[in-house]
Amino acid sequence: MAFPTNLKQLFNRAPKKNNWAGLIEAYRPWLPVTKKTPVISLYEGATPLLPVKSISDRIGNGVQVYVKYDGLNPTGSFKDRGMTMAISKAKEAGCEAVICASTGNTSASAAAYARKGGMKAFVIIPDGYVAQGKLAQALVYGAEILSIKGNFDTALDIVRELSEKYPITLVNSVNPFRLQGQKTAAFEIIENLGNAPDWLCIPMGNAGNISAYWMGFQEYFSANKSKKLPKMMGFQASGSAPLVIGKTVEEPETIATAIRIGNPVNKEKALLVKNSSNGKFLSVTDSEIINAYKILGKEEGIFCEPASASSVAGLLKLKDEVPKNSKIVCVLTGNGLKDPECAINNNDSIFHSGLNPDINSIAKTMGF
Numbered sequence: 229m230a231f232p233t234n235l236k237q238l239f240n241r242a243p244k245k246n247n248w249a250g251l252i253e254a255y256r257p258w259l260p261v262t263k264k265t266p267v268i269s270l271y272e273g274a275t276p277l278l279p280v281k282s283i284s285d286r287i288g289n290g291v292q293v294y295v296k297y298d299g300l301n302p303t304g305s306f307k308d309r310g311m312t313m314a315i316s317k318a319k320e321a322g323c324e325a326v327i328c329a330s331t332g333n334t335s336a337s338a339a340a341y342a343r344k345g346g347m348k349a350f351v352i353i354p355d356g357y358v359a360q361g362k363l364a365q366a367l368v369y370g371a372e373i374l375s376i377k378g379n380f381d382t383a384l385d386i387v388r389e390l391s392e393k394y395p396i397t398l399v400n401s402v403n404p405f406r407l408q409g410q411k412t413a414a415f416e417i418i419e420n421l422g423n424a425p426d427w428l429c430i431p432m433g434n435a436g437n438i439s440a441y442w443m444g445f446q447e448y449f450s451a452n453k454s455k456k457l458p459k460m461m462g463f464q465a466s467g468s469a470p471l472v473i474g475k476t477v478e479e480p481e482t483i484a485t486a487i488r489i490g491n492p493v494n495k496e497k498a499l500l501v502k503n504s505s506n507g508k509f510l511s512v513t514d515s516e517i518i519n520a521y522k523i524l525g526k527e528e529g530i531f532c533e534p535a536s537a538s539s540v541a542g543l544l545k546l547k548d549e550v551p552k553n554s555k556i557v558c559v560l561t562g563n564g565l566k567d568p569e570c571a572i573n574n575n576d577s578i579f580h581s582g583l584n585p586d587i588n589s590i591a592k593t594m595g596f
């Protein structure tokens with residue numbers, strides 16, 4: 229077909245008007261909002277569910293693997309789903325400032341939504357353990373950052389106490405509105421697949437997201453919008469896997485700094501999810517995480533952050549247990565651009581630097 233040369237033709241070829249206005253508008257009947265709730269939204273949600281052939285092929289047996297690419301939310305992570313709810317409800321309650329502890333993504337999201345809603349945002353982060361992109365976001369969105377000599381778990385204890393003593397709203401996943409917003413990702417998956425998947429593979433830090441997904445799957449199941457419930461498969465990094473080993477990890481360590489958490493606040497909820505869904509929790513090593521991270525990047529064109537790749541790493545580790553012809557969804561919680569340092573230090577690409585700007589020597593370097 230010839231390329232249209234006049235504007236009218238071009239206009240006619242444009243896709244249908246996209247009237248997506250964020251997940252609160254899309255799922256209003258399913259959420260604790262009223263007409264009076266001021267909706268603070270950056271049009272989050274409606275993220276793609278992508279088939280990933282390279283992973284399906286590695287599993288074999290007719291298994292179809294998809295990724296829910298939630299790193300394509302406005303601030304680059306799934307946190308935006310919860311934050312539109314938490315911040316809208318905080319605004320409704322007349323609150324003027326919010327606070328969170330964060331390994332980075334929550335702080336970026338809280339800052340963006342709070343500022344959009346005209347509120348102050350305070351974020352407490354572990355000194356030296358927040359990926360560059362996330363820190364950059366919190367700064368640009370206008371948060372006030374308090375970096376402590378301590379890990380995420382300590383930061384969370386502090387913000388919980390501060391929010392009890394002072395007039396400031398806590399927007400970590402202990403805030404129930406966060407999970408309400410996050411459950412919408414399960415709705416989208418069911419709408420895309422026409423049913424719930426057989427397995428839902430997901431990284432766990434504080435285990436808020438796995439609990440939110442389960443709530444979403446259950447609500448659609450009860451309303452007959454899906455005919456089955458998935459097994460919930462939760463993955464943690466082996467250096468910080470309290471939910472797998474069954475006890476608090478005092479000094480959690482992993483390349484996946486987003487989930488460098490030793491004492492998850494939602495642990496009771498998560499264990500309930502595992503038991504009632506017949507699911508499984510497993511740990512994956514940093515090198516298994518990086519292996520999955522690289523496969524997604526160079527074979528699928530999908531750049532996620534290391535914490536997110538743990539869902540795919542976990543699935544690959546459980547290869548022999550995956551039921552034949554099943555449908556599996558792995559959640560990619562955050563965008564790869566969040567952590568450029570990890571990308572630069574962990575790839576198999578060739579980088580020729582310091583070349584002379586000379587065509588012959590460049591061609592030679594290229595192997596011609």
Ligand code: F0G
Pocket residue numbers: 305307329330331332333334335401431432433434435436437438486487533535536561562
């Ligand atoms: N993936 C990413 C990219 C995250 O940032 C987080 C949590 C998780 C997974 C785990 O989700 O805590 O609900 O189990 N990040 C929090 C933060 C801790 O501060 O940004 P969870």
